[in-house]
Each structure stands twice: as structure tokens, then as C-alpha cells.
Amino acid sequence: MSEQNEPQWERQTLEKVLMTALKEQRKGRNWSIFFRFAGLTWLFLVLAIIVTWRSHDGAETAKTLGPHTALIDLDGVIAAGSPANADTINEGLRNAFKDKNTKGVILRINSPGGSPVQAGQINDEIKRQRKLHPDIPLYVVVEDICASGGYYVAVAADKIFVDKASLIGSIGVLMDGFGFTGTMEKLGIERRLLTAGDNKGFLDPFSPQSPEQVEFAKQMLGEVHQQFIDVVRKGRGKRLKESPDMFSGLIWSGERGVQLGLADGFGSADVVARDVIKAEDIVDFTPREDWAQRFARSIGAEAGAKLASSLQLSLK
CATH class of the missing domain: 1.20.5 (Single alpha-helices involved in coiled-coils or other helix-helix interfaces)
Known part of the structure; x- marks a missing residue:
């Protein structure tokens, strides 16, 4: 080499x-x-x-305790996919009422409203459970806010308790969205929308408003609003001191709400459990999501947001 x-x-x-x-x-x-x-x-x-x-230990622990007050929290926007959805809240209600040691149920609400469908399903379940268990009262305790869809749920209770500074009411329905036609014209953007069906592009935010579609939407909102009013009147009965602006969508303080018959008195969950239900021990029956459910819901919410319509009917 x-x-x-x-x-x-x-x-x-x-x-x-x-x-x-x-x-x-x-x-x-x-x-x-x-x-x-x-x-x-x-x-x-x-x-x-x-x-x-x-x-899942809360409901199981309740079976080993003596007489108690069952608590379910409804917190946040009432909507499918959120923690405050009908399936979750109704599961808590069923578990609370069927427990042999439950002397009374408190639904503690802190919600600005949400889906009229979800709120209606919770309202129906409350009434069903009260018929199945006539000896177990259900009371709503309002924290910061119980508005619109939250109040739709609340009126199914035997009584509603608030703080004097709580916000309550907002009996109305809305459908919101945006219009971009003027901006599109300035930017030279052309909307190309093809539909099969004259109203398939109903209130499309990128197209000029159709007077006929606007009128149809107002009629639909009026129908849902009347359903809301009927539920409130049936739930509150003679306690309600109706005024011209009661169903206008206005919101009142808890103190004014009691005067109007929208609520029955003042009290926190502890006060109602001790002084009204006479069962001071409180057991939380609010269903809690496990890690897998939270992960699945977060993925579903992200995917759903991409498919969501620009217009949404809501009680809020």
C-alpha cells in the first residue's frame, strides 16, 4: 500500500x-x-x-350517609358539549332524587343562558322527578346570574332563592350574526353561493338580507319566546307580578326579582339546606367528567366550532 x-x-x-x-x-x-x-x-x-x-365517589358516598341535602351545580352556558348540558345535569338530578337519604335537592345555578332545547330538557326532567318523588322538594339557588335559559330551567323548581345582588330574568330569545356585504364590495370580493331551495342560504351573512327571510326569522323567534313565556307563567303561577316589560328581555337584581315574583326569597345553598330543607349535610351529586370525557369533548368542540353556523338561536 x-x-x-x-x-x-x-x-x-x-x-x-x-x-x-x-x-x-x-x-x-x-x-x-x-x-x-x-x-x-x-x-x-x-x-x-x-x-x-x-x-364517581360523591354519589356512592351519599349512600353511606344519613339524611342530607343533594346538590347539583349548573354552571356556565347551557349547551350540548358544555359541562352544563342536559344529559349531565339530568343524570345528577336522577341520582339525587333516587337516593333514599335525600331530603331535598338544590339546583345551584350560575348561568347566563344558552340553548332553549337543552334548557327545556332540564326543565322537563325536574318536573318529571318532582312527580316521581313528591315528598322531595327541589329548590333553585341562584349565585351571580340566572338569566334567560338559566331562568327557563329555574322556573321548574318549587322555589327560587337569590342573593339581593344576583341577576335574574332576561326572558327573551335572540338570533345573532353579522353582515359583510359592504366590506366585500369595498374589497372587490364576489360571493358565489349555489343552493337547491330558495331559502337554503337562509340569512347568509355574505349575501344581502332578504325581507321575507327576516320576517320568517322574527316569527320563529316569536314562537320560541311565547314558549318561554308560557313556561315561566306555568312555573311561577300566581306568584308572578306581571308588568309590560317583564317578558321584554330585561334583567333584574335579585332584590327586584323577589318583588316581581321572579324569585321567592334570599339564601345561599347552605342557608336553604339548613333552614328550609332541614338537612344541613350537603352531598354533591354533580356529575364530574373524567379525563377521557374531557379530552373527547375538547376534540369534539374544536371540530364542531369549524362546522358551526354563523347564526344560532339562544336564550341568553
Whole structure:
């Protein structure tokens, strides 16, 4: 071997050794990452099982206690996919009423409103449970706000208790959206909408408003509004001191709400449990989502937001 080729041979050999060492190092690092990931996954699953077990422990614990007041929290916007959806709240109501030690149920509401459908389903379930369990009263306790869809739910209760500074009422319906036709003209954007059906592009925000469609929407809102009014009148009965603006969508303080018959008195959950139901021990029957449910709901909410309509009928 010539002297000229000898350094080249040494360099090639050294490169091969270094590449082999580098591959082994990468392989070892990959296995290390894998085992770390597997360990974290195992730990996460164990923690999830513990959290899930604890989330269902409230209703089970109630069976071992003596007489108590059952509590269900309705917190936030009432909508499918949110924690304050009809399926979740109704599950809590059923569990609370069927417990043999429940002396009374408190539905604690802090909600600005939401879906009239979801609110109506909760209202119906409250009335159904009160018929099935006539000896167990249900009271609503309002925290900061019980407006629109929240109040739609509340009127199914035997009594409604508020704080003097709570916000209550807003008996109305809205459908909101935006119009972009002027902006599109300025930017030179042309709307190309193809439909099969004269009203398939109903109140499309990128098209000029149709007077006929606007009138149809107002009629539909009026129908839902009247349903809301009927539910309030039936739920509150003679306690309601109707005025011309009662069903106009205005909202009142808790103090004014009691004067108008929208609520019955003042009190927190603790006060109602102790002084009204006479069962001071409170057991929380609010269903709690486990980690898997929260993850699935977050994915579903993200996907649903992309498909949501620009117009939405709501009680808020």
C-alpha cells in the first residue's frame, strides 16, 4: 500500500467506526425515549383511574350517609358539549332524587343562558322527578346570574332563592350574526353561493338580507319566546307580578326579582339546606367528567366550532 493511500484508508476506517458508534448512540437514545414515554403513559393511566374513581365517589358516598341535602351545580352556558348540558345535569338530578337519604335537592345555578332545547330538557326532567318523588322538594339557588335559559330551567323548581345582588330574568330569545356585504364590495370580493331551495342560504351573512327571510326569522323567534313565556307563567303561577316589560328581555337584581315574583326569597345553598330543607349535610351529586370525557369533548368542540353556523338561536 502506498504512503498516499494509507492516510485515506485510516480516515475511511475512522469514519466507519464513528458512524457505527453514532448509530448505536441514536438507537440507545430512541429506546430511552420509548421507555420514558411508556413510563409516563403508565403513570398517566394510573392517575386517570384514580381521578375517575374519585369523580364517581360523591354519589356512592351519599349512600353511606344519613339524611342530607343533594346538590347539583349548573354552571356556565347551557349547551350540548358544555359541562352544563342536559344529559349531565339530568343524570345528577336522577341520582339525587333516587337516593333514599335525600331530603331535598338544590339546583345551584350560575348561568347566563344558552340553548332553549337543552334548557327545556332540564326543565322537563325536574318536573318529571318532582312527580316521581313528591315528598322531595327541589329548590333553585341562584349565585351571580340566572338569566334567560338559566331562568327557563329555574322556573321548574318549587322555589327560587337569590342573593339581593344576583341577576335574574332576561326572558327573551335572540338570533345573532353579522353582515359583510359592504366590506366585500369595498374589497372587490364576489360571493358565489349555489343552493337547491330558495331559502337554503337562509340569512347568509355574505349575501344581502332578504325581507321575507327576516320576517320568517322574527316569527320563529316569536314562537320560541311565547314558549318561554308560557313556561315561566306555568312555573311561577300566581306568584308572578306581571308588568309590560317583564317578558321584554330585561334583567333584574335579585332584590327586584323577589318583588316581581321572579324569585321567592334570599339564601345561599347552605342557608336553604339548613333552614328550609332541614338537612344541613350537603352531598354533591354533580356529575364530574373524567379525563377521557374531557379530552373527547375538547376534540369534539374544536371540530364542531369549524362546522358551526354563523347564526344560532339562544336564550341568553
